[in-house]
Amino acid sequence: MIECKEITKVYQTGDVLTTVLNKVSLRIDDREFVAIVGPSGSGKSTLMHILGALDTPTSGKYFFDGKDTGTFDDNELAELRRKKIGFVFQSFNLLARATVLRNVMLPLLYSKIPDSEREKLANEALNNVGLEKEHYYKLSNQLSGGQMQRVAIARALVNNPAIIFADEPTGNLATKQSQMVMNTFRKLNEQGHTIVLITHEHDVAQNAKRMISLRDGQIESDVAI
């Protein structure tokens, strides 16, 4: 369902050209749980940005549901992200001044879903990530790191995306909290969500069912776990 063919990404800093991704080709199917691992500088974040339609490759093609995203303009990419993609970030990126519920409903602001429906969807998503109801009306900065990340997962989940990208989701969490977050991802995958996990921690990657290792902008290995 997503497929990239010989994706290359080159950054230019002054006169220096840096090749971050070098002819990467891969395919991820529905219901997969993939971990993309690699040391820092291996290009895994750049790969995630391209797969997440936040960035475009310098060369190569990226197909999302069979459509060539290279032909998409800015608004079409935004629409793709809104409808098909959910993001979970290392630093949660919640709005501190908003309640948990409002944070989760944020992606729905940009789609034409009626108010009553939004609250229902947000409640379902929060319930799915296992956050207790008593927290729904708290400001997001009153929660623990693990709770915040689960709110962020609920936010990624709320518009029922085809694929969820998680960029180092446990990077800011203690072991126990991080375990809880990974359990949530596993549960979501069992429910049928496609999940792409970017991490540099091998034991976190062990939660996935397939592991793609990147090194110096190229795929080093691609194995089922």
Added chain:
Amino acid sequence: MKIQDLFKEIFSAISGNKGRSGLTILGIVIGIASVIALVSLGQGAKNAIQKSIQSIGSNLIIVMPGAQRGIGAGISAGRGSAQTLTLADADAIKSNISNISGVAAVVSRRYQVTAAGNNTNTNVIGTVPDYTTVDNETIATGSFIADEQVNGSSKVAVLGPTTRDDLFGSGAEALGKSIRINNQNFKVIGVTTSKGGSGFNNPDDAVYIPITTAQHYLAGGNYISEITVSAIDQASMTTVQADITTLLLARHQISNSASADFSTLNQNDIVSAASSVTSTLTTLLAGIAGISLLVGGIGIMNMMLTTVTERTREIGLRKAIGAKRSDISLQFLMEAITLTFLGGTIGIVLGWLTSLILSRLISIQGQVTLFSILLAFGVSTAVGIIFGYYPARRAATLNPIEALRYE
């Protein structure tokens, strides 16, 4: 993005930083309030001046003597100094010109007037019975000068209420009492109604005596200082003015109107001249106040740029979850417009209050017009759009990846 969602977002952003939002709004409040207050006072001053000109009478044409010139010497003693107008001129105007409702010849000069141990320096106006029609004068007690008193050069006087107060005490009975003008006794036969007014050119501070009396006992000579003619309506003023000029030129045997020994003045001209002066002043004041509005607008831009920088990660996130550029720029632009609109609303109320308070402190009655309110709303919204556009554009064009990494 739905409108109500947009406003919820904006409300949450503005109320999330109350102190800064408040201070930024204050800049707009001060700008709008000063524009409203100053324009209101300018409008009030304009009305006051027009009212005071109208209170002299309506549809007036004033004929004044021309400048006195020494023979062959080309030295002018100033307009109005020549002794070229006589009572006969006034009579001729009255009997020959059509479409007029009254002609009042006037000899006026300031004299020291005394009565019962009090004295005042006031304008002594020698005139005819028609003066009441022409100059909108009404009598409170007693009567005005009558024809017989003009014909007989009677030593009678009608007092303006202010002069009455000065000479006999506030509201005191003056009828039948005697006053001395230039060491001659005059009997008070009436007091006029107050026209209101104050200061240098107070119409209530005057003494009226028969014009012949003024010529014989005070001024000397047959000359008069002014003829005031009232036309029957505003439309006929120009014709009446032209007719008077033709008549007087003929009577004075002057063929070239450029060398006329008199001049005529149309009340409409005075009103429009005064109005244009106050309009210019009002525009000037509003312009100065507008500068503070500009400064307020820069304040808005400054705050919005700070906000965009502070919320870089939020913008990145919104883009990542599917917000279009237009969603982002609309949100920040509307935030700026909301700030200026709030400032504009508070500014209008504050400006209105300021104008009310100032109206009580000074004699000008400020007037807030619908136009100035609409203008204030328009300007404050425009300030929001102009100064919000750049920050909003900056927010919309942020690269989402860099925005999400922003520390």
